[in-house]
Amino acid sequence: MAVDTTSDRQNSAIPDIESLAHPTLDERGRQRFASALRRYAIQDMPEAVHDDFESRIRPAAEARGTVFDSARAIDAAMEKEPSYQLYSALRYNAQEMCFLSVQDEVERALPEMIAVARDAAERNPAGGSLRLDPDLEIPRYVTALDVHLTPGCFHSEWIEDDVAQGAVVSLGARVFSASMNFRSWGGVARVISRWIKHKRPDFRPLRILDLGTSSGKNLIPYADAFPEAEIHGVDVGAPLLRWGHAIAEHMDVPIHFSQQNAEQLDFPDQHFDLIVSSFFFHEIPVKATRNVLAECRRLLRPGGLMVHQELPASNLVDPWEDYFWNWDTEHNNEPFYTAFRAQDPIALCEGAGFDAGRSFAHILPDVNSYPDRHSEFDWDEPGRPRHGKGGWYVFGSSLPE
Structure with missing residues (x-):
């Protein structure tokens, strides 16, 4: 049973409040950059960080006796790694930019x-x-x-x-x-x-x-x-x-x-x-x-x-x-x-x-x-x-x- 995701509702006499904001060309460019940066930081970079953990960090740590049975153990191993620090910095800044851009x-x-x-x-x-x-x-x-x-x-x-x-x-x-x-x-x-x-x-x-x-x-x-x-x-x-x-x-x-x-x-x-x-x-x-x-x-x-x-x-x-x-x-x-x-x-x-x-x-x-x-x-x-x-x-x- 599918749900109809469209609507035949007609707009009322109230204007569209969302359409009142008109970004300039520069603002729109900034917003698109922020969108792309956040999408990269939230979707692509975590995969790269995960790959770094699995291929490099986990084997070396397990060889020293570390057991990765919890999020806390992974966090302790990743906190100072460059891959994680770059990911975290990009994600934080992209988050701020999305709201600041409007x-x-x-x-x-x-x-x-x-x-x-x-x-x-x-x-x-x-x-x-x-x-x-x-x-x-x-x-x-x-x-x-x-x-x-x-x-x-x-x-x-x-x-x-x-x-x-x-x-x-x-x-x-x-x-x-x-x-x-x-x-x-x-x-x-x-x-x-x-x-x-x-x-x-x-x-x-x-x-x-x-x-x-x-x-x-x-x-x-x-x-x-x-x-x-x-x-x-x-x-x-x-x-x-x-x-x-x-x-x-x-x-x-x-x-x-x-x-x-x-x-x-x-x-x-x-x-x-x-x-x-x-x-x-x-x-x-x-x-x-x-x-x-x-x-x-x-x-x-x-x-x-x-x-x-x-x-x-x-x-x-x-x-x-x-x-x-x-x-x-x-x-x-x-x-x-x-x-x-x-x-x-x-x-x-x-x-x-x-x-x-x-x-x-x-x-x-x-x-x-x-x-x-x-x-x-x-x-x-x-x-x-x-x-x-x-x-x-x-x-x-x-x-x-």
């Missing part, structure tokens, strides 16, 4: 962007909504550093009704992923919704919630996959939500955005049939993860489902892959990365009140890489793709009817 165009267009976002919030022609809480206490795990090396992080506001961080995060991520625009995103949602329709063909969610929704890029495909559902997205960053709301209203997708901390939400018990997230839990402390999963348990209706796309748990991957994922902990301002991945996802779900027997941790096939495959991969299946290379890691659970 700042000038955002600053020039900011007044017009704010006007469009205000218009969207006042008129809501698509039927969505934007609910902000100026008194919300932003968690310190967000305010203490610029997560992802994004200047200003997700939450910072410089002027009234600010959308600058929404623009920097969204347009910078477009450079980061070499995507053309917002509409080309949402791949995770398409993967998950396709899998849900395969596993539970009779599942008809009436309300869907996306945690840490950012600008809602992974919400719009759920609206296409489940057109009868009421769609909600929560995040602590008001600029992200203003930006995302303007895009959704422009695309004529009724999404209800609200500024809330996912550890304690104001929705009533058993309010949602489907709760999702993407790249969210590794950004928060493990204690907060437990609180969020407990909220998911409270908010899910009987028969409900939660599916969280994340980074694969350490116990599910080999030492080298574990080592590769942990780079972000020390170098990308994501200090909870390794601690989250060290958790057993089934145990996390069980600790939140879910049945371990109904919980799961899977690699789902990417829609583009495996257009005809709808079922998850077995962990010991020959040829199983890695997360981010043909597959997406998800964990979650469901409630009985």
